[in-house]
Amino acid sequence: MALADTTRRVAEHTPEHINENIKAATLRSIKYYRAYPDEIPERLKALDREWDIERVLVTNAASLMLLGTGLGIAVSRRFLVLPVLVSGFLLQHALQGWCPPVSLFRRLGVRTAPEIENERYNLLEIQRQQGE
DSSP states (O other): OOOOOTTTHHHHTSOHHHHHHHHHHHHHHHHHHHHOGGGHHHHHHHHHHOOOHHHHHHHHHHHHHHHHHHHHHHTOGGGGHHHHHHHHHHHHHHHHSOOHHHHHHHHTTOOOHHHHHHHHHHHHHHHHHHHO
């Protein structure tokens, strides 16, 4: 098994139609802000707050691992299968760039850091062109 490149591993393991939906949403945003450049500073602030896929996955995994451990201690040892399963998924994601939750989150439009930065770069370029 070859390890996936860090910057492209999620997009490479996402179905192309989902990648295209995310790209199209980003292009619509850039087109909108090209027409309304005075709104770009607020959009840049929103991009600073946007969670990328890595942050969403780690938060989801940590929450499920804590829940499974707590239930395993308080209710039944059978719940300990949850943190074991989730940690396996997290390892799989780290090595390959894919795990089952990635498909769900990508379908919901959660972007990678490079995808977010692409929008930021384009908005900053619009601002620069407006200032010339």
